[in-house]
Amino acid sequence: MISGNALKAAKNAYDIEAACINEMKEYFDDEAFSKAVELLSKAERIGAAGCGHSGIICQHFAHLMCCIERPARFISPAEAVHGATGYLQKGDVMIFASRGGKTKELLPILDICKAKEVKVISITENLESPLALGADVVLKQHVNRETDKWNAQGTTSTTALCMIFHALQAAVIEETGYQAEQFALIHPGGAVGERLNKKSL
Numbered sequence: 001m002i003s004g005n006a007l008k009a010a011k012n013a014y015d016i017e018a019a020c021i022n023e024m025k026e027y028f029d030d031e032a033f034s035k036a037v038e039l040l041s042k043a044e045r046i047g048a049a050g051c052g053h054s055g056i057i058c059q060h061f062a063h064l065m066c067c068i069e070r071p072a073r074f075i076s077p078a079e080a081v082h083g084a085t086g087y088l089q090k091g092d093v094m095i096f097a098s099r100g101g102k103t104k105e106l107l108p109i110l111d112i113c114k115a116k117e118v119k120v121i122s123i124t125e126n127l128e129s130p131l132a133l134g135a136d137v138v139l140k141q142h143v144n145r146e147t148d149k150w151n152a153q154g155t156t157s158t159t160a161l162c163m164i165f166h167a168l169q170a171a172v173i174e175e176t177g178y179q180a181e182q183f184a185l186i187h188p189g190g191a192v193g194e195r196l197n198k199k200s201l
Contacts, residue, residue, distance in 0.1 A: 013147035017159045020144045024160060027140040036121050036137045037171045040065070043093040043119070046072035049080060050097035051105050053154030054161060058097050061165040067187070068169065068178045077105035085109060090117040098122070099141060099157050101129020110134045123164055139164055 040046060046065050048058035058074050065072035075084050075094075088094060094113045096106050101124035110131060113120050122135035125143060132138045141164065147155040172178075184197045 009147075009149065013155070016145060016147050017156050020142065020156050020160055021163055023144060024142045024163060027142045029140060032137055032139055033167075033171070036139060036168060037175050039093045039119050039121065039137065040070060040168060040172050041175045043091065044071065045088060045092040046070055047075045047085075047088050047092065047094040047118075048072065048097070049075045049077055049094070049106055049109055051077055051103050053158045054097040054099065054103075057158055057161045057165065058095065060162065061095065061168075064165060064169045065172075067183065068173055068176070069182065070172065070176075075109070077103075077109065080109045080112070085112045085116070088113065088116060088118045091119070093119045093121060096120065096122045096131050096135070097124075097141075097161055098129070098131050099125050099143065099161075101126035101131040103131070106131060123161060 046062070048062050049055070050058040055074070055077070062072040062074045073087060075087065094109070096103075096110065098106055101122065107130055110120065112118075114134065119137075120135040121137045121139065122131040123139045123141050124132050125141045126132060127138060127140065141157070141160055143157045143160050145151045145156060146153050188197055
């Protein structure tokens with residue numbers, strides 16, 4: 001059996017992250033969120049970029065969009081300035097995720113997007129940051145604290161970002177009228193594919 005402190009820390013992690021998600025509703029901006037959903041619903045292509053944990057969750061978001069047939073890809077900050085931003089064209093949408101809004105690796109990509117007339121959605125806690133000020137839409141990320149005792153690991157902040165992406169996907173599904181039958185066609189694998197394709201027969 002692990003120590004009592006370790007068990008307490010594990011159980012506290014549930015409480016910290018649950019509180020964060022509930023508190024996030026207080027920062028939900030209907031107008032900004034609606035504009036973000038409109039952009040994502042109409043864009044021919046969607047890019048997403050972040051560093052560290054944010055980058056990993058951006059990869060998840062790109063996959064979520066592909067699952068509802070909104071063509072999307074994660075654009076690595078390292079590759080973006082070496083030609084990968086050629087994926088994006090005028091009128092497309094780029095999402096930046098940066099809790100502080102000052103991630104240096106993302107700022108050159110922002111400049112490229114503005115020059116190419118790519119719409120920008122930034123997700124950040126800092127509404128006065130460069131990534132927020134340079135965006136067409138800003139979605140507020142709220143984080144109460146990380147789950148580790150030093151308040152340093154990307155835990156709750158990762159969950160908060162993931163929650164925003166999940167909310168966006170749920171709204172885009174409604175806005176575009178995306179149907180389970182469409183998903184069944186592109187997702188024949190696994191238990192989900194088996195369930196969906198049985199229903200569509």
